[in-house]
Amino acid sequence: IMTSFEDADTEETVTCLRMTVYHPGQLESGIFQSIRFYNREKLSSSEVVKFGRNSNVCHYTFQDKQVSRVQFSLQLFKKLNSPVLSFEIKNMSKKIDLMVDSSKLGYLNKMDLPYKCMVRFGEYQFLMEKEEGESLEVFETQFIFSPISLLQENNWPPHRPIPEYGSYSSCSTQSSSPTEMDENES
Amino acid sequence: MCPDNKPGSERQTQDSLVAGFPSGRLWPMEKPFTVLRVSLYHPTLGPAAFTSIPPRLQHDINPLLIGRGQGAHLRLQLPNLSRRHLSLEPYLEAGSTLLAFCLKSLSRKGCVCVNGLKLTYLEQVPLSTVNKISFSNVQMVVHLEKGTSLEAFVCHFHLSPSPLIYRPEAEETDDWESIPQEQPPLGSGEQTPGHVGFLHGPPQTWDSLLQPSPGGGTEI
Numbered sequence: 001i002m003t004s005f006e007d008a009d010t011e012e013t014v015t016c017l018r019m020t021v022y023h024p025g026q027l028e029s030g031i032f033q034s035i036r037f038y039n040r041e042k043l044s045s046s047e048v049v050k051f052g053r054n055s056n057v058c059h060y061t062f063q064d065k066q067v068s069r070v071q072f073s074l075q076l077f078k079k080l081n082s083p084v085l086s087f088e089i090k091n092m093s094k095k096i097d098l099m100v101d102s103s104k105l106g107y108l109n110k111m112d113l114p115y116k117c118m119v120r121f122g123e124y125q126f127l128m129e130k131e132e133g134e135s136l137e138v139f140e141t142q143f144i145f146s147p148i149s150l151l152q153e154n155n156w157p158p159h160r161p162i163p164e165y166g167s168y169s170s171c172s173t174q175s176s177s178p179t180e181m182d183e184n185e186s
Numbered sequence: 187m188c189p190d191n192k193p194g195s196e197r198q199t200q201d202s203l204v205a206g207f208p209s210g211r212l213w214p215m216e217k218p219f220t221v222l223r224v225s226l227y228h229p230t231l232g233p234a235a236f237t238s239i240p241p242r243l244q245h246d247i248n249p250l251l252i253g254r255g256q257g258a259h260l261r262l263q264l265p266n267l268s269r270r271h272l273s274l275e276p277y278l279e280a281g282s283t284l285l286a287f288c289l290k291s292l293s294r295k296g297c298v299c300v301n302g303l304k305l306t307y308l309e310q311v312p313l314s315t316v317n318k319i320s321f322s323n324v325q326m327v328v329h330l331e332k333g334t335s336l337e338a339f340v341c342h343f344h345l346s347p348s349p350l351i352y353r354p355e356a357e358e359t360d361d362w363e364s365i366p367q368e369q370p371p372l373g374s375g376e377q378t379p380g381h382v383g384f385l386h387g388p389p390q391t392w393d394s395l396l397q398p399s400p401g402g403g404t405e406i
Contacts, residue, residue: 045308046270046292046307046308048248048249076308077290077308077309077310078306078307078308078309079309080303080305080309080311085308090277106278107278107336108247108276108277108278108285108336109277109278109279109280110277136294136307136308137294
């Protein structure tokens with residue numbers, strides 16, 4: 001056994017897209033019943049992954065009539081002359097805009113998915129986080145279930161660290177390092 | 187796939203969309219399809235490489251797969267072509283209502299050259315109005331005529347007996363290859379496809395790619 005371990009090909013790390021999801025009606029409605037939470041699924045790097053209500057077309061489905069048959073899609077691509085794999089998200093819904101942080105995507109609009117971002121449509125919240133990997137052949141997805149809303153009142157967008165003294169202010173220009181004061185200024 | 191439209195025009199009839207005329211008559215609102223006019227050439231196999239290519243292909247707004255495999259929407263019977271070699275993906279640019287296309291290389295072993303730019307696996311580039319594309323000895327010139335339909339697009343295929351691309355391999359590009367391309371008028375129906383001849387020298391504009399070449403192109 002030790003010989004096969006030592007002789008085996010070196011494994012490459014795999015790009016992983018972690019999706020933490022929340023919907024206010026998630027407990028009563030069973031909208032996420034088709035999702036295998038915490039399971040890491042390997043997919044081909046050339047696959048276009050669709051999310052929506054139609055299980056014949058979509059890889060990940062939501063049991064909710066307010067979700068479009070195909071809501072949005074994700075695919076990997078490689079930026080020119082870069083070894084890094086990036087995700088691209090595309091809105092496939094004619095009726096519902098897709099929000100990626102503060103960017104609004106209409107039907108067939110697409111954009112690069114930031115390595116960490118909030119994707120929203122309707123009342124659905126997806127916190128997307130990408131872990132970089134070496135492999136160009138496959139990537140992984142993992143769904144995480146969030147019992148609480150992912151938006152600002154909880155932890156999105158991430159706040160700056162609150163200083164030990166004083167109070168947090170979004171308009172604050174206070175520097176993070178102590179400033180010297182002349183004793184006559186106190 | 188959308189149903190065929192009336193002959194003589196590339197339009198999609200949408201019964202659910204009607205326009206009221208002052209006379210009180212209602213006519214269905216027809217949206218012209220975006221048309222990709224595709225010219226194909228193979229240096230050794232000639233038209234025999236493209237026997238399974240129909241003269242016209244209508245496709246929905248999902249990516250169009252080109253390759254050797256059964257899952258490809260456009261199958262080319264070439265042994266050195268990957269089963270999924272490249273895709274043409276329709277999408278909308280922000281603020282635009284006309285389909286744009288993104289070409290993505292899906293071949294792990296081969297590459298695709300688009301307007302002199304070499305794409306390896308998973309690299310992609312948006313298409314321009316006129317595009318010189320080469321892969322696995324295939325030369326393909328794609329001319330994009332934009333239409334307003336967002337349901338589907340149409341490809342018209344022309345098999346060329348003569349070479350289409352002056353420099354099929356990705357090399358250092360000359361200045362003339364970066365001349366900006368003009369947008370064509372909206373597709374208003376089928377037009378006679380211009381024969382894409384061989385380039386005899388640096389063109390002044392991309393329009394010269396569409397000038398009819400009497401007797402076919404001349405190989406350099």
